[in-house]
Amino acid sequence: MASVSSLPVRKFDAVVVGAGGSGLRAALQLSTAGLTVAVLSKVFPTRSHTVAAQGGVGASLGNMGEDNWHWHMYDTVKGSDWLGDQDAIEFMCKAAPEAVIELEHFGMPFDRNDNGTIYQRPFGGHSQNFGEKPVQRSCCAADRTGHAMLHTLYQRNVFANTQFFVEWMALDLIRDAAGDVVGVTALEMETGEAMIFHAKATLFATGGAGRIYASSTNAFINTGDGLGMAARAGIPLEDMEFWQFHPTGVAGAGVLITEGVRGEGGILLNKDGERFMERYAPTMKDLASRDVVSRAMATEIKDGRGAGPNKDYILLKLDHLGPDVINKRLPGIREIALKFGNVDCTKEPIPVVPTCHYQMGGIPTNYLAEVVIPQNGNPNTVVPGFYAAGEVGCASIHGANRLGTNSLTDLLVMGKSAGDSMIKFIRENNTHKPLPAGAGDVSMARIAKLDAKTGGESVHAVGDAMRQTMQAHCGVFRFPDMLEKGVTKIKQVAERAEHLQIKDKSKVFNTARIEALELQNLIEVAVATMVSAEARKETRGAHDRADFHDRPGFVNGRDDDNWLKHTLWYKEGNKLDYKPVNLKPLTVDSFAPKARTY
């Protein structure tokens, strides 16, 4: 082996990091094209976080009534508070029906209508005829859509003979002198051995980083590994200030209760039993978009109208749907409410609070899932060989706020798009670019440091500090002074994260080491979030600044003149840069920013 690296090297046409929905969809595309693919995953593929998605995947099939992709596009643009790139949004909404049909052909067990077509339920922010009234657009498999989808995609990959590296954690991105991406270093958890995956094209499908918050619907594995790796490799992170707080996480436990509950007719009540969403969103009511509902809930609680002994939660009532509908359409919710909320939701309401759920930002890409960075005056210069899709990618489809169901649509469409782009790139550049000298050294140094460290801080303590800081300083409502203090505090936490110590020194399945490496990724995301949030002096979508609310000239608290732009955060010196939002769709007319009411 050449002396470029001390680590063993394996070559593949493509490396996919992450085996959730988008990673599996991309891998399927690559495998089917006859390319050699390595899919790396920290967990067995069906344990990826896509499995926890509940309510459905959005696509304008029109099975329940009139619908078309243009309406879906409008809803998505409006939901994004106009921060979404309209070319990417058009691309996704147009491709969505085909992506869903394809999935059905793969064997996805969708719920059905009497005529045998896929059943669709209403969902927040999805409307008919440009905001007129709610539409049934969410294709679902009871309230286990993500589970059904992830298993179906995995099964299809078994069919396609995709090669999986299960329980391998990617450590660092490898870029050559020109900045092109040539692969990743990764650690096999069972043996503790590291290896270089040398690839012609590398896809990050690593999911989100919701674990930066103390209260999160996210799985433990959602530690922003792709974001951390990208940031360390000099790639900026886009729009990291935008975090979706899902209106209905089980109070105290954080476990997700799907918006599908409200889609099926569930309603939110304050302590007086008032259906308060009628005040905040007269047309869509409980089915307004998530940022609007979460903010309304937080306002109710702030103003003393929360339910419970401490007036700190809202009630989600669904018993009026009747046990038949609940058992048929929402069986998983009944289970979760019983287990985590201690309530039988066929009889009593579920206590819920807004809970961190989804990261709208991520690694900047275009709609082809190619990673793009500012270079030589072009804000969207493609990084050859590097792709990102799913929650880790920021195309940007969701802008400042994602609509429910669009995450699954995104991962199907962008996963496939990434696969197609990679196939094209590999066919055009059909040799491996050489690995740079010392590839893998950075990763090995990180591991060696962890192994050697004594007298440092525990992963648990530093992680806790990070989660508490993010929760307190960068939650649903954001205040200028809190954000400013938050920046100082999170930088201190990041400094502490430089001195992590683990007691476990074993080679075999060292989960302490994995958690330390995960925290190093999370902390990059946390800093990016706080710094980006502090800098954005407006309210937009999920980024709610108390000092910039609705006032003359600033509709919804937005400042389109100065802030209709994407944030780019660089790890190096915490530098911020900005790039324009693409308001120009691929074929249709642009949706110009206007007031956002539901």
Add this chain to the structure above:
Amino acid sequence: MKNTKQPVGAHYGWKDWMIQRVTAAVMLVYSVLILGFFLLHGSVAFADWKQLFQNQLVRILSLLFFFAVFYHAWIGVRDVLMDYIKPFFIRLSLQVAVCLFLIVCSIWTVSILWGN
């Protein structure tokens, strides 16, 4: 560790599974009948017993019963051997032994039922 292939797909099984159930049913019905005989007769003397077995139908039913027992036993014991005896030759030898033993039992049953 030596990597040995584990071929499966012997293409039998459902018949045994069926037979297991059918033989169980035969055993149950016969047991009920015999139990009924005992209940009807209060105390059964050797003569009653002997007379019962003079009846050809009873003999045939009894033979059916014992064949059912032996076949049932064969499948059951074979399954146990498959679970617990891993070395091929020991397992095969034991299976052959059980098989032969049950055949002997069957012949013996016939000779008892129709002998004097």
Add this chain to the structure above:
Amino acid sequence: MKFQILRFDPDVDQKPYFKEYDIALEPSDRMLLDALIRIKSIDDTLALRRSCREGVCGSDAMNINGKNGLACITKVSELKEPVVLKPLPGLPIIRDLIVDMTQFFQQYHSITPFVINNDPAPEKERLQSPQDRLELDGLYECILCACCSTSCPSFWWNPDKFVGPAGLLAAYRFIADTRDQATNDRLDNLEDPYRLFRCHTIMNCVDVCPKGLNPSLAIGKIKEMMVKRAV
């Protein structure tokens, strides 16, 4: 709260041993997984798998006081002390509560776990009536946690040959799907004294399934189809 956890690190230990923990839980530590994470914050050498912490990913299956279950949906208040935790039985231990699930997944893969339909794909979805779709309920929800297969004595004795309850449930999921055309091949594939007929309806699988599924019933339906096909 008192715990006895089976520990084994092949790097340093000759053989597995029980380690005792006595820890103070916080009120927010409601589930066994919360308690385990509390323990791990004190002793980071304890190794276990976990992810979604809400019972849908299937990572944290383990043997809890003698019965297989998911730590994340097992309430600590309902557990008898000391809580005895062991890795899933019948599979090789990699470390502590982590087992090698290779054989389990091999069996899952052996049943061709994907819908097979050789007709040209229509432009729209393949139609399926709600009644036909209902057949998949109780089958497709499996999370592959392995609680069932590793509680099955037949799987313990023949993990290399018996498909096991999880794999058979999956097999029936595809047999039952009206869109799948490979029913005959699937039945052929299972017509074997080991692959299917090792199931002796012990029903441990039904007893432990954290999702309330019934592999035994599915297995019974496969056997029934096999008989109907032949008679």
